Each structure stands twice: as C-alpha cells, then as structure tokens.
Amino acid sequence: MFTGIVTDIGRVRVVRQTARDRRYEVETRWDTSTLALGASISHAGCCLTVTETGPGWFAVEVSGETLTKTTLGQWMEGTPVNLERAARLGDEMGGHIVSGHIDGVGQIVSVRLEGGSRRIEISAPEPLHRFIAEKGSITVDGVSLTVNTVGGQIFSVNVIPHTLEVTTLSGLQPGDPVNLEIDMLARYLARWQETA
Template sequence: CLTVVDLGPGWYEVDISAETLSKTNLGAWAEGRRVNLERALKVGDELGGHIVSGHVDGVAEVILMQTEGDSTRVQFRAPEALAKFIAPKGSVALNGTSLTVNEVQGAIFGVNLITHTKEVTNWGEVAVGDKVNLEIDTLARYVARLGEFPA
C-alpha cells in the first residue's frame, strides 16, 4: 500500500510499509523512474476490465519479450505460491496494468501488450530480467480461500 503524503507539480511523496517493500519491486525504484498510476474506481464508474485493488501479492520476473505483429508477447515467472491463482484467459495486474493471461504452464505465464499499452504505461521500458509487481485476480484469491474450508 502506498499513501501519497505530499504532492507538488510533477512530483509526489509516498509512505511505504515494510510489508509493501517485502512484496514489491519498490525497493529498486529510483528517483525519476516512470510508474503507472490511476485514480481509484468510484461507485458508479464504468468497470472496463477486472477489479484491481492495488494490493501487490508478489513480484514476477520477465523471462521473454517477443514481437508478434503489432503486439509484444511477454512471458513471466511467477512465485510458486501465486502460480495457482493464474489461469488462461484470466486476469492479472502487472505493474498496476490489468492484463489478460494468454497461456500458463506451471509458474510461467504470458500476456500480449498492444502498442497503446506500451505507449501510455511504463511497459515500453520493461526488459527481460526486470521484476514487475504482480497482483492476482481478486476473485481467484477468494475462491481459493473458500476452498480451504469444508462446506
């Protein structure tokens, strides 16, 4: 969780908890680094994708980037403990961007990035070996939790 505590023209300052630092790539951030930010969804707003809470579950590593026509296929290695929550044609948030999962094999999963996404987010700057913030689908999280208890 990040909380903006000060704001100025072209900059902001946040407070970060130890939990956040342990689960995210924020410890590797440098001043001036481009990040993806969106305002929170308000009641009554149109929901155009999956629900992203902003609560990062872990870090995935970029292991492949391959141009396919006008898009880029990107593969990631997820932490083993989170891999079970990632399903083909399901949703994940990576660096705060809601994306559709194309394929999954064990802890490896892939997405496609369209040109627009690469232009309006920091995805145009990502490279193989980078660590990205991974948020699993909220619904998958709750379904798995319900399955832990007898009916």
C-alpha cells in the same frame, strides 16, 4: 479499489529515507490540486496514500514491509511509474477489480513481437502461479491484462501497442521484476476450496 487502467506514467523525483519508512515524491501530469491528502493511488499496482502535494507532484511514504515485498524498494530518482487514481462509484470499469495489494514479484522471462503486439512471458513465484488461469485477469505493474497461456510457473500476456504507449510495460526486458496481483475472484475461490 482500482481497475488496472493506467492514466499516467509518473516519475520518481525524490527518494528520501525517513525515521520510519521511505518517502517518494512522484511527478505527474495530473492536476495535483485535485489530490486530497489521504487519497489512494496505485503505483505500479501498489496502493499508496498521498501525504503531501505540490505543483505537478505528490509524496507517499512506503513501509519497510512494502519495500521488501514489491519492486518499490528498487525505485530511484528517475524511475517511471504506472499511476492510477482510485475508482469512484459510477466510473467506467475498463479493466477488472484491483485492490492495489501486491501478491508477489514476478520476473520477465521473455519479450517478443507478435504482430503489432508484444508477447511477454512472466515467471510467477510459488505458490502464486496456482491462482493464474488462462483467459483470467492479472495485474502486472498496475496494468490489467488477460492471461493468454499458463505452463507451470510461467504465464504469458499479449500487450497491444496502445497499452505499450501509455504504460511502462514497453520498457520490460528479460530478468526485470514486476509487481503481480492475481484476480480477486481467483483468490477467494481458491480459499473457499481449501476450506470447503
């Protein structure tokens, strides 16, 4: 489980196809000696397992399913990645409960300045848009954000300067794909309504 509070922007340093999957090595400012093999890390919102570590880097293997259902299939050497280590009991809950399971890939519609912040409009794929509510939570590339407006498949978020500085969201442009994870409560409420 995660909170959607990014603690480092890593960078893909190696991409290698394996017999089964794809292996990524990711550079980080974290002390990688504290990363256990098998640890879960959120990569742009996608929960992946650490399979190897070295000084200033760690490796993960990504299945074909994940490569086709997320933006990870487009990663190459040099790609910046929002990183978050798994939450521990007793940690401050700064964002919202995030599973690290991507629900779909959205597309940036527009980015515009609004005061010192940026208003970002995102198109959510069907049927995901029906789970997104104004003032609800959503995770965009691993970042916990509050939904400002919803209109059909398009929703908007307002990103403050601090979040822009410490995540990859500052580089988003119209047309860019982003990983989306809807609020877990919205998912279960919708499922309950379908079966009630």
